[in-house]
Amino acid sequence: MSDTPGRPGDRDASRQPIWARPERGARGPAPTHSRDAIVTAAVALADAEGLAAVSMRAVAAALGTGAGSLYRYLSSRDDLLDLMTDRVVAELRPYPPAGDDWLDEMLLVARQQLALHRAHPWLIEVIQRPSGVGPESLAWFDNCIRILQPVRCAVTAKFEAIAMLTGVVSLFARTEAAAGSASFAGADLAAYPHLVAAFRQPSPPAPRTDLFERTLRSLLTGLLAASPEVG
């Protein structure tokens, strides 16, 4: 149909994910940059100035080139975001050695994940968006399955539990990031009687026994222990 030679990212292959696509062909001059360098620059930019600052032009400028040139290495901005995600997920390595209590191990994993969100706040915006799951994310998932090996329940239950864990972690991460940004200002409080009544109650001496761990603990035990066992 088109007599123009195959363009870069979408290297002929219709919809192959970026990880399965070769970085370059055989003929032609050597590329000046690399996929890794682009991702590194993009991550640095996102860490420093937020995800909104990661425009194709800005990333290209950080590498001393033009926006259009990036499309020799990626097929779209979404591809770049996927690569960025996989890059920072790699920071969860090395995975801690196997312990004797799977619940404690899972909680440790959750804490590490939360720490990752704290180190890269843009992850929250990137992660919740239909995207391709990269090899590092798969490896992390594989490790979770390993941790849950002693749990004798359905495999699907484990999958669901892990999904819930990452979901709740991102929930906490978002709550932390958006702390104090919700503006109640200008609201007529008198219209919400139960709310003001609740506020009138004497405030307790700040229990706060780690909501994060408490939530995850009740969630994991609830999801995995009650599940029907298998052979």
Add this chain to the structure above:
Amino acid sequence: MSDTPGRPGDRDASRQPIWARPERGARGPAPTHSRDAIVTAAVALADAEGLAAVSMRAVAAALGTGAGSLYRYLSSRDDLLDLMTDRVVAELRPYPPAGDDWLDEMLLVARQQLALHRAHPWLIEVIQRPSGVGPESLAWFDNCIRILQPVRCAVTAKFEAIAMLTGVVSLFARTEAAAGSASFAGADLAAYPHLVAAFRQPSPPAPRTDLFERTLRSLLTGLLAASPEVG
């Protein structure tokens, strides 16, 4: 400083939320459209073609006007999204009458919230974004506090529990919306031993006893029952 007359949305008031801002002044011709009509058009557009289709130009075109004219009624697109959220949250009314079991009531609330997400898939993208909470959202929150009145625990615990509930609901909503969109394609499965081992296990006869209710039940009881009581 500027001798240009006050522009619309940001009616002099520096940062007052959109709900506390009057729709129009006293002088001048009667407005052709209204805030409500704009929100209605925007919601209809989002329901039909997704949130990405809700551009200022598209909404304006649906009302037979230009994009710039909308700024007589709103101060930004974010304002419009906030108004859209509050509009559909109003669909949760009327709130069901008070029952005898607060846990069942909360689960009902959660199911309604999930149904709302199913009716307006764009809500997920809109809701998780630092935004102003509108009067309808406040009323919904007030109702949750009412439901939790018989629970004798700290107020902050109730707040956290409600936040967790809406968070988990949106988690399920996103999971539903993105079902089957995660592409594992092109991955070298051999690199993930525990994953393939888990898949080798005999798949159980699909227990699936409503993960949604099971999760929320274990979460709410875990968060509210274990909390220290007060007076």
Add this chain to the structure above:
DNA sequence: CCGAACAGCGAACAGTGTTTGCTGTTTAGA
């Protein structure tokens, strides 16, 4: 009744992601 305040509108501005010719370079195959 007059001038300030307002509504509507279209053009323009500053961005964005992406596509497209184009030139020059490298290499595979004849």
Add this chain to the structure above:
DNA sequence: TCTAAACAGCAAACACTGTTCGCTGTTCGG
């Protein structure tokens, strides 16, 4: 060895986006 296909880099352009601005015409308060 020579040619032709494939490739890298680049600047300009395209089709968008949210938002601003100047303008004309309308409407009401003092």
